[in-house]
Amino acid sequence: MPEQTLIEQLAAVLNVEVVSPMDGNEAQSLHKALPGYQAVADDAARFVQKYGETLNLDASVLADLTEGLAEVKRMEPGEHALEKLYRSVYHQRLRGTDRCMEGLYNATRRIRNFSEAYPNIAEEGKFLIDFMKAFKPGRKKEKSGDGGGEG
Structure with missing residues (x-):
């Protein structure tokens, strides 16, 4: 038996289960399978159970509802665990990015300090200076809306 991948173990x-991604047509047909529909399906299952015979509904209607709801219910704990894990990993990534930004600020500052003595460094580091212009620390300068000076 081949060894399971990390994803399979998880x-x-x-x-x-690990399933292949949906193709465009399948995804389009499930367009309306939103989480809010689960509550409606719960209510519908109770309704069909109560009135299915009166409405002359095939037993498969109730079976589809109850089996689909059981499938969704079975996946909920894993979904919640993955959401928490994803959020944790994402926040760790943000913290790592923040550490990178500190390094980028420092490198940009040094490029500017040495640009006159080493023009080739300034030229090669221009991409970093241009990128970091969007992340200037401190308060943004407010533009005067009246068009005039003090007075």
Whole structure:
């Protein structure tokens, strides 16, 4: 038996399966399968259970509802765990990016300080200076809206 990948191991722990991504047509057909529909499906399952015979509904209607809801319910714990894990990883990534930004500020400052003595450094580091213009620290200067000076 081949060794499981990390994703397969994680899927087993979360009691979900790894499936191939949906193609465009399949995704389009599921366009309306939104989380809010689960509550409606719950209510519909109770309704069909109560009135299915009166409405002459096939037993498969209730089976589709209950099996679909059971499938969604089974995946909820894994989904919640993955959301928390994703948020944690994303916040760690933001912290890492913040550390990078500090390094970028320092490198940009040094490029500017040495630009006269080493023009080639200033020329090669222009991409960094241009990029960092968007991240100037401190308060933004407010433009005067009246067009005039003090007075």
